[in-house]
Amino acid sequence: MITNQELANLIFPDVKETIEDLEKRYPKRNLPEGAEVTRFAPSPTGFLHTGSLFTAMICQKVAKQSGGVFYVRLEDTDTKREISGSGEQLLSQLKLFNVIPNEGYLASHEVGDYGPYCQSKRADIYKVAIKKLLEDGRAYPCFCTQEELDEIRAKQEAMKLIPGYYGHFARDRFLNNDERAERIKAGKPYVIRFRSEGNHIHKIKVHDLVHGDFEIAQNDQDIVIFKSDGLPTYHFAHAVDDHFMRTTTVIRGEEWIASLPIHVELFEALGFEAPKYAHLPVIMKLDAETGNKRKLSKRKDSEAAVSFFLEDGYPGEALIVYLMTIANSNFEEWLFENGYRNIDEFRFSFDKMSLEGALFDINKLQFFAKEILAIKTKDEMYELAREYALKYDEKLLKLIDRDPNYFKAIMNIEREKENPRKDYYKFGGLADSIAFFYQDEYEKMEMEPFNEKFSHEQIKEILTHLKELSLDQDESSWFAQMKEIGLTLKFAPNGKLLKKEPENYIGSIGDVAEMLRITLTTKKNSPNLYYVMLVLGIEECHRRMDKVISKL
RNA sequence: GGCCCUGUGGAGAAGUGGCUUAACUCAUCGCCCUCUCAAGGCGACAUUCACGGGUUCGAAUCCCGUCAGGGUCACCA
Numbered sequence: 348m349i350t351n352q353e354l355a356n357l358i359f360p361d362v363k364e365t366i367e368d369l370e371k372r373y374p375k376r377n378l379p380e381g382a383e384v385t386r387f388a389p390s391p392t393g394f395l396h397t398g399s400l401f402t403a404m405i406c407q408k409v410a411k412q413s414g415g416v417f418y419v420r421l422e423d424t425d426t427k428r429e430i431s432g433s434g435e436q437l438l439s440q441l442k443l444f445n446v447i448p449n450e451g452y453l454a455s456h457e458v459g460d461y462g463p464y465c466q467s468k469r470a471d472i473y474k475v476a477i478k479k480l481l482e483d484g485r486a487y488p489c490f491c492t493q494e495e496l497d498e499i500r501a502k503q504e505a506m507k508l509i510p511g512y513y514g515h516f517a518r519d520r521f522l523n524n525d526e527r528a529e530r531i532k533a534g535k536p537y538v539i540r541f542r543s544e545g546n547h548i549h550k551i552k553v554h555d556l557v558h559g560d561f562e563i564a565q566n567d568q569d570i571v572i573f574k575s576d577g578l579p580t581y582h583f584a585h586a587v588d589d590h591f592m593r594t595t596t597v598i599r600g601e602e603w604i605a606s607l608p609i610h611v612e613l614f615e616a617l618g619f620e621a622p623k624y625a626h627l628p629v630i631m632k633l634d635a636e637t638g639n640k641r642k643l644s645k646r647k648d649s650e651a652a653v654s655f656f657l658e659d660g661y662p663g664e665a666l667i668v669y670l671m672t673i674a675n676s677n678f679e680e681w682l683f684e685n686g687y688r689n690i691d692e693f694r695f696s697f698d699k700m701s702l703e704g705a706l707f708d709i710n711k712l713q714f715f716a717k718e719i720l721a722i723k724t725k726d727e728m729y730e731l732a733r734e735y736a737l738k739y740d741e742k743l744l745k746l747i748d749r750d751p752n753y754f755k756a757i758m759n760i761e762r763e764k765e766n767p768r769k770d771y772y773k774f775g776g777l778a779d780s781i782a783f784f785y786q787d788e789y790e791k792m793e794m795e796p797f798n799e800k801f802s803h804e805q806i807k808e809i810l811t812h813l814k815e816l817s818l819d820q821d822e823s824s825w826f827a828q829m830k831e832i833g834l835t836l837k838f839a840p841n842g843k844l845l846k847k848e849p850e851n852y853i854g855s856i857g858d859v860a861e862m863l864r865i866t867l868t869t870k871k872n873s874p875n876l877y878y879v880m881l882v883l884g885i886e887e888c889h890r891r892m893d894k895v896i897s898k899l
Numbered sequence: 900g901g902c903c904c905u906g907u908g909g910a911g912a913a914g915u916g917g918c919u920u921a922a923c924u925c926a927u928c929g930c931c932c933u934c935u936c937a938a939g940g941c942g943a944c945a946u947u948c949a950c951g952g953g954u955u956c957g958a959a960u961c962c963c964g965u966c967a968g969g970g971u972c973a974c975c976a
Contacts, residue, residue: 390976428975489974496973509901509972540974547902561904563903564901571974573974578974580975580976582976585976601904602970602971604970604971606971606972607903628904631969642969672925676911679911679923683924701911704969705911706910707910708911708926761938766938841933856934864934872935872936872937875935876934
């Protein structure tokens, strides 16, 4: 009968390297004590998911704050689901949130000594590891067809047994090497399975950086490690790659906890030391139909894809800040003490992480976005807005480019002060809210109705008088003038007085301001009127007032 | 269904046996300020920590049970 060695050579005749060679090729990293090597390992099957950004952000943070390495590895072993170009997109979107790897797959090229960083290019490496397992008798070819597998499963279901390829159900583990060789030579298609030595009635203790210690059933499944397309499955690739890329801490979603026993056994069989694990809670959403929590779903929830925030023009920083509040409960407090400008100095810790998946809260995101945009300078606002407009908003781009300084002036209304206005939380819709500042756009807009309390004649009269307003001094003198004009026409200088002596007045200064506001901006709400007038310029203000007077 | 994880207000949460009449943040609501809005100021919002039992002088905190929610059971990752 042929030996394991001979069988291994039959399957992988070209593989000459050994695990030892690989150990030499990918030596332990020379990093200071405590430095963490983390990785973000997406599969190129679509857009960047909000949960993936969350994971990637934490990976980067952990590596950065420990003086380690954060790298990206493309898990492109599922050729069927792969969407071409999504690898590049993933990287470019990550970059927009300032999550920038210092090693690995970078779309246009690769950086680092532990590559290649695309799994599809690592076939040779996986083969070395599989060959070793074959030689050790810890892996075997399996010739079962899909139908046969289905049959086994049906039998197990009927008998109410745990489904899967294990124990005596693992039919092909009982073949002898001669039979295996014969079938291979006959050209029968096969996969390679791991031969598990575990038993699910035994428990193993595992440690997780966020969940702590817990027990879980040992693996007993003879999982597929090498698919018929010549590529490894996730589990196997994880063990091999994270070992040879010298990852110290594997940070991934909670959905991987269930397969931890497989990974533990794989590392053991390969003779590798397992990395530390951190299984992150999943970001959830309340399902409108069932009222239950569920994972953010790309199909159902627009906010599941980071492109949603990008397209709507949320500042990238805001999403990161928001995600960090979910990641570490003490972050918010830290933020209020230390400010938005030094976020890098915050020290992330796995023990400050909640164990339950947080419900995605767009309100809170918007709150942070407002705060962040409020402390931007007018120039930063210009850059940000233009960057957004360039990609997503043609109308906004035209308005901005017509006169950058004019746009900055609009953005600067009540910005350069202690408590800047917090009007904006995203750039989506900005064009519409500032359109009235532009003459031609203003002409196209429909005015909100004036207060019906006042006749057209009264409004005309007031507007005519308001043309005397001067912007030459400051806001308070402007406002004093307006009060004075109002007073001569029987408008109380404040609301309280009107309430107190309703018989003496026909309205209050508020009514006067509203008329002016609607006239100039078409809206009942706008930024500080004085500054709006300054930006528009007194001539344009008069033009708009004249127009309304003549139209009424 | 088995296994694993989780369970403090509308949301994120602090809390690890007495300092808790449960911090803080968002949201909501009310009042004040005010030319509208935004901001800001002040205040309201959990007699109670999923539920039931137990331990204890004392429990959100420890133990047991129950329930609920989530995850997972592929030649997908």
